[in-house]
Amino acid sequence: MENSFLIHNISKLLLSSDSPVPFKKGRDQSFISELNNSWLLVENGIIKDFGTEETAPKYHGPVLDAEEGIVMPAFIDAHTHLVFADTREDEFIDRIRGLSYQEISARGGGILNSVKKIKNISEEELFERSWDRMMFAVSRGTGAFEMKSGYGLSSESELKILRVIKRLREESGLDIKSTFLGAHSFPLEFKENHQGYIQQIIHEMLPVIAEENLADYCDIFCEKGFYSPEETEQIIDASLQYKLKIRLHTNQFTHSGGIPLAIKYGAISVDHLEELNDDEISALTNSSVIPISLPTAAFYMNCPYTPARKMIESGLGLVIASDYNPGTSPNPDLNFAISLACIKMRMLPEEALNAVTINAAYALELNDVLGSIERGKKANLIVSRPGTNLNLIPYAMSYDWIQHVILGAISDEEY
Known part of the structure; x- marks a missing residue:
């Protein structure tokens, strides 16, 4: 298992933020940030950085191709x-x-x-x-x-x-x-x-x-x-x-x-x-x-x-x-x-x-380490299958939309 890696070719990075994400209530509960055409860098199981594809770093370690799937925090x-x-x-x-x-x-x-x-x-x-x-x-x-x-x-x-x-x-x-x-x-x-x-x-x-x-x-x-x-x-x-x-x-x-x-x-x-x-x-x-x-x-x-x-x-x-x-x-x-x-x-x-x-x-009082994609939080992530969008998840009910579940590390088979 590799706990330092780059994910690229992400169609949408959901719930990413440069600042701490608050508890969502009222109208704010319907707001989800989206970063289109993006990448995500993980170092020692922790989210190190992310951005749009044109700013992607030259990375010489393991690289996971998201195949234009969406990436979001794990549930x-x-x-x-x-x-x-x-x-x-x-x-x-x-x-x-x-x-x-x-x-x-x-x-x-x-x-x-x-x-x-x-x-x-x-x-x-x-x-x-x-x-x-x-x-x-x-x-x-x-x-x-x-x-x-x-x-x-x-x-x-x-x-x-x-x-x-x-x-x-x-x-x-x-x-x-x-x-x-x-x-x-x-x-x-x-x-x-x-x-x-x-x-x-x-x-x-x-x-x-x-x-x-x-x-x-x-x-x-x-x-x-x-x-x-x-x-x-x-x-x-x-x-x-x-x-x-x-x-x-x-x-x-x-x-x-x-x-x-x-x-x-x-x-x-x-x-x-x-x-x-x-x-x-x-x-x-x-x-x-x-x-x-x-x-x-x-x-x-x-x-x-x-x-x-x-x-x-x-x-x-x-x-x-x-x-x-x-x-x-x-x-x-x-x-x-x-x-x-x-x-x-x-x-x-x-x-x-x-x-x-x-x-x-x-x-669960875990908001400092989990729940959103922020620098310094744990890399607990879901990578979807290509062509998935957020609306499809509740709509299709039993559809198997998950390509990868990442809990701080990826296996040799995943990249």
Whole structure:
């Protein structure tokens, strides 16, 4: 692998800038910079320089011909549950037969089904399966990830998942942010004793997570039938004592009270937001909390979609993520999420691309190193096939438009 190289013959270099690219919100979310007929120089895996073809340097190292394809930053997936033991296709059939997410969960399915599977798999096998899923996502253009626990719901199993995430980051060299989601559901044995499990989270899990540096964030599923606002706030208070920043699953099925809590405690993000009213949009607009929409989950569950058009027109910026998980979004391909964002949420292709690149970088606090093409940032890049344009990506849906995914280096076969 060569980590110093030149890419030339680029038809359009997207999201390039001579100065730091801000979080895109409101009308600005539809702006994508384009540098036509361009080149890009990478040195030791870092973007060194770029410009128009007539200014290209005489370069004696490896040269990749983009063949008049477009080059853009690699995607960043800001919400995944990638580390799970096995798939849940039986529940897919239950859903076809008319059972709701809540009904499946009440029967011991859903999250609790994945909990049983995690308990019975070795850490090594869990790592190997998760590695394969991660590398498939990479092949579809994703170069950085957020990964959550939440399929353990016990100290032993939650720590198992978080240790696998840590190992994925260390062995892959990818930028991976880890989120502790022990408050994803309640174990069956604590169904009538919520405080018993919450105390386990606070007094058993959080101290070890902090001691072993296993998580960057704490997430809570603040939703009717899961964690109430009062229970959510209790876990937020404890997590902040261990210097874990907050993310919240909220407003997936109801106006569940998570948004005021997220704003009160300065959460990094609120995720899902399929149910969102004007007051909640206004509150988010006047805060620093980043909204993350998960259109693949809404599609899969036949739920309403996040009202992206109204949010953007109100001045908000938006992130799109996969919500990759075995029950309600079993697809890590952000290309499909981009298509859904455009088709179902009426986002423009430019808005959707910003949502999975620079805005997603801000949502994971990686905006200094990823998310746009700037000198000094990591060379995480996608090179398209010849003839591709930005509008074609959401339009063609499953079209295989990616020629190369570059994560700081290119192989001998690529140049």
